[in-house]
Amino acid sequence: MKAVQKQYNKHEDAYKLENQLCFPLYAASRLVTKCYQPVLDELGITYPQYLVLMVLWEQDQVSLSVLAEKLMLQSNTLTPLLKRMQETGLIDRVRSQQDERSIVISLTDKGRLLKAEVPRLQQQLQDIGITFEEAVQLKKLLSKMLRKAE
Amino acid sequence: MKAVQKQYNKHEDAYKLENQLCFPLYAASRLVTKCYQPVLDELGITYPQYLVLMVLWEQDQVSLSVLAEKLMLQSNTLTPLLKRMQETGLIDRVRSQQDERSIVISLTDKGRLLKAEVPRLQQQLQDIGITFEEAVQLKKLLSKMLRKAE
DNA sequence: TATTTTTGCATCGTGCACGACATAATCGTT
DNA sequence: AACGATTATGTCGTGCACGATGCAAAAATA
Secondary structure: OHHHHHHHHHHHHOOOHHHOOHHHHHHHHHHHHHHHHHHHHHHOOOHHHHHHHHHHHHOOOEEHHHHHHHHOOOHHHHHHHHHHHHHOOOEEEEEOOOOOOOEEEEEOHHHHHHHHHHHHHHHOOOOOOOOHHHHHHHHHHHHHHHHHOO | OHHHHHHHHHHHHOOOHHHOOHHHHHHHHHHHHHHHHHHHHHHOOOHHHHHHHHHHHHOOOEEHHHHHHHHOOOHHHHHHHHHHHHHOOOEEEEEOOOOOOOEEEEEOHHHHHHHHHHHHHHHOOOOOOOOHHHHHHHHHHHHHHHHHOO
């Protein structure tokens, strides 16, 4: 009788919000964005724009297609985003000489200077509720998922 | 000399996209949504709508404020989303008798029936690239972050 | 060389997220 | 009862994400 009850609960639990992986992932991602928000606002950029800058700080002069691949985003997301970044003077968008279809994205001085603010941004996650070791483990698991998806 | 070089790299690495927690979290969240997409399309619902249904399957007749708290979303996100769900006949939205400010969300038969599709949805994450134990660990770490944020 | 296919980027429409702000119902206090 | 504060929900504007689709340049093939 008790075993049956337990079995039933176990089955029911699978439907519960907190027992699924999808919701914590979705909520945690938005939570991290929210942590960065105060500093990002100060810098006048959005979270996806910060990710674009991270790619460019690592390697300047990237084509849109490479940028899209690294961020796992599509051109229809990046094109308007990059246009806004160009308008605010963070990047330049130039047609490639070799391939007229390709757009090369490069940092302006203004965009390059923002790299100095990275430590301040990272500090926002200091008290995220998990230890450094747990964060490393978390990143490892997430990266494993991303690798699987190519 | 070699030690200095290593120190330098270590410092540089902190700026790299793949070495931050924020990007894998952001990308993995979108990846999971993408995995669910084929089945969600078939059911005629979106991913956030599925999360709303999960809450309602667990507890029907929930006020918008409680729903918002559970999903960590705001009314300005949920109101239009719930209106769309009402239009597609998944839920009802009724003003509470006790408190005229409050809206009570309840499942329709159509919304209730969709619960049967949960196993099919969960199956979409079968080959996400991590083991069951790793998924449990991942959920645990993410939940710890969410708890910290209340 | 001519034609087909692929690639790189773009536009358009829909649906979130969320900050700023508005509004009406309720509560707390006097 | 009167009224200021709080609460629950809503509107509006902006910026992603992404499916569907278009288009021109480049590559592949006939």
